[in-house]
Amino acid sequence: xxxxxxxxxxxxxxxxxxxxxxxxxxxxxxxxxxxxxxxxxxxxxxxxxxxxxxxxxxxxxxxxxxxxxxxxxxxxxx
Amino acid sequence: xxxxxxxxxxxxxxxxxxxxxxxxxxxxxxxxxxxxxxxxxxxxxxxxxxxxxxxxxxxxxxxxxxxxxxxxxxxxxxxxxxxxxxxxxxxxxxxxxxxxxxxxxxxxxxxxxxxxxxxxxxxxxxxxxxxxxxxxxxxxxxxxxxxxxxxxxxxxxxxxxxxxxxxxxxxxxxxxxxxxxxxxxxxxxxxxxxxxxxxxxxxxxxxxxxxxxxxxxxxx
Numbered sequence: 001x002x003x004x005x006x007x008x009x010x011x012x013x014x015x016x017x018x019x020x021x022x023x024x025x026x027x028x029x030x031x032x033x034x035x036x037x038x039x040x041x042x043x044x045x046x047x048x049x050x051x052x053x054x055x056x057x058x059x060x061x062x063x064x065x066x067x068x069x070x071x072x073x074x075x076x077x078x
Numbered sequence: 079x080x081x082x083x084x085x086x087x088x089x090x091x092x093x094x095x096x097x098x099x100x101x102x103x104x105x106x107x108x109x110x111x112x113x114x115x116x117x118x119x120x121x122x123x124x125x126x127x128x129x130x131x132x133x134x135x136x137x138x139x140x141x142x143x144x145x146x147x148x149x150x151x152x153x154x155x156x157x158x159x160x161x162x163x164x165x166x167x168x169x170x171x172x173x174x175x176x177x178x179x180x181x182x183x184x185x186x187x188x189x190x191x192x193x194x195x196x197x198x199x200x201x202x203x204x205x206x207x208x209x210x211x212x213x214x215x216x217x218x219x220x221x222x223x224x225x226x227x228x229x230x231x232x233x234x235x236x237x238x239x240x241x242x243x244x245x246x247x248x249x250x251x252x253x254x255x256x257x258x259x260x261x262x263x264x265x266x267x268x269x270x271x272x273x274x275x276x277x278x279x280x281x282x283x284x285x286x287x288x289x290x291x292x293x294x295x296x297x298x
Contacts, residue, residue: 015182041136064136070231
C-alpha cells in the first residue's frame with residue numbers, strides 16, 4: 001500500500017488572492033520580509049490494489065484533484 | 079420544446095430555474111437527479127443551476143462535473159441540445175471541459191451579491207437574439223468564485239470567435255476582459271455567472287432573464 005500526498009497550487013501567473021491576503025496579513029504583523037506567499041492544498045490518502053501508484057495518482061490529478069487550466073500538482077509517495 | 083434542470087447535491091437554484099423558465103415560457107420543465115445516466119428523451123434544453131454542489135469542496139463544480147449525469151449532458155450537447163449553466167452551473171461546465179477557462183476566487187475575496195448591469199457583447203446568439211438590440215441588461219449576481227480566467231491564447235480565440243456573450247459594465251470580481259458569460263464555439267452551450275433565473279419578472283427588479291429564456295425557446 002502506498003501513502004499518496006498530492007500538492008496542488010495555482011500556476012504562476014494565475015492570481016492567488018488568498019496568497020496575497022495571507023502575505024498582506026503577515027506583513028501587517030511586522031514580518032516585512034515576507035514575499036511570494038501562496039496558498040495551496042495538500043490531499044493525502046492511502047492507495048491499494050494498483051500496480052503503479054504514481055501513475056494512478058497522476059490520472060487522479062488530471063481527472064479530479066487539479067484543474068490543469070489554472071493549477072499545477074506535485075505527487076509525493078511514501 | 080422540452081427542458082430539464084439537473085439537480086446536484088447542494089444545488090439551491092434548481093427550483094428557481096424551473097419556476098423562472100416555466101413562467102417565462104409557459105412550458106413545463108422537468109427535474110433530473112445527478113445520479114441518472116440517461117436524460118429524458120427529446121430534450122431541447124438542459125439547465126445546470128446555481129448553488130454549492132458538493133459544498134464547493136475541492137473546487138467549485140469539480141465533483142459535480144464528474145457526476146454520472148454529466149456524461150449524458152456532454153453527449154446531448156454534442157448532439158446539439160442547448161445547455162445553459164448558471165453560476166455554479168457555469169463552474170461545472172468549465173470543470174467538465176464543455177467551456178474553456180475556469181472560475182477563480184473573486185479578486186476582492188468577497189462574496190458579491192447584488193443586481194448587476196451587463197453589456198450584451200454578442201446579440202447574435204440564440205440566447206440574446208430576444209434582446210433585439212438592447213445593449214444593456216440587469217440581472218442579480220451572487221458568488222464568491224466568479225472571477226473568470228482564461229490564458230491569453232484561449233482568450234484571443236474566444237474573443238475572435240465572438241464567444242463572449244455578456245460582459246460586466248462594472249467588473250465586480252476581476253474577471254478577465256470583464257467576461258460574465260460565454261458560449262462554446264458551436265453556440266449551443268452558455269455559461270454565465272449572473273442569474274437570469276433571479277430576474278424573470280419586474281417585481282424581482284428586472285425581467286431581463288425572462289427574455290433570455292424566451293430567446294432560447296424562440297430559436298428552437
